Amino acid sequence: TSGGHLITDEVVKQVPEIAQFAVGLFHIQIMHTSASLALNENWDPDVRDDVENFMSKLVPENLPYQHSCEGPDDMPAHIKAILFGSSLSIPITDGKLNLGHLAGSFGSASIETRG
Numbered sequence: 598t599s600g601g602h603l604i605t606d607e608v609v610k611q612v613p614e615i616a617q618f619a620v621g622l623f624h625i626q627i628m629h630t631s632a633s634l635a636l637n638e639n640w641d642p643d644v645r646d647d648v649e650n651f652m653s654k655l656v657p658e659n660l661p662y663q664h665s666c667e668g669p670d671d672m673p674a675h676i677k678a679i680l681f682g683s684s685l686s687i688p689i690t691d692g693k694l695n696l697g698h699l700a701g702s703f704g705s706a707s708i709e710t711r712g
Contacts, residue, residue: 601635601645609694621689631674633681636696652677 608625609615615623627634638644653673662672688695 600649601637603639603645605639605694605696615689615694616692618689619691623687623689623694624684625687626684628683629678631671631678633678633683634685635681636685636687639696652680656680 612623615621625634635648637648656673656676658669658673660673664672664675
């Protein structure tokens with residue numbers, strides 16, 4: 598589905614070895630050209646909505662993109678992935694991702710699920 602999705606808990610669950618490091622650097626990369634990763638505030642869900650609304654205006658679906666064979670949301674998803682990026686490096690402190698008290702890591706699937 599489209600939009601930002603909080604993935605921090607799932608990432609930590611999938612990589613329990615993080616807990617073994619007192620100090621370190623965790624690198625995560627998403628291997629898809631129309632998805633991205635970002636760090637942002639997690640305390641107020643309105644932030645996620647505001648970012649998605651802004652990005653939808655910055656990269657609208659209704660422009661005459663040449664690459665349109667995968668649907669109207671595909672090319673905007675590629676552009677959003679370029680703007681956000683596909684990887685994050687997060688410090689590890691005392692066996693935990695050091696995101697600060699408000700931040701969370703978000704995966705952004707910028708294309709609607711097709712079935």
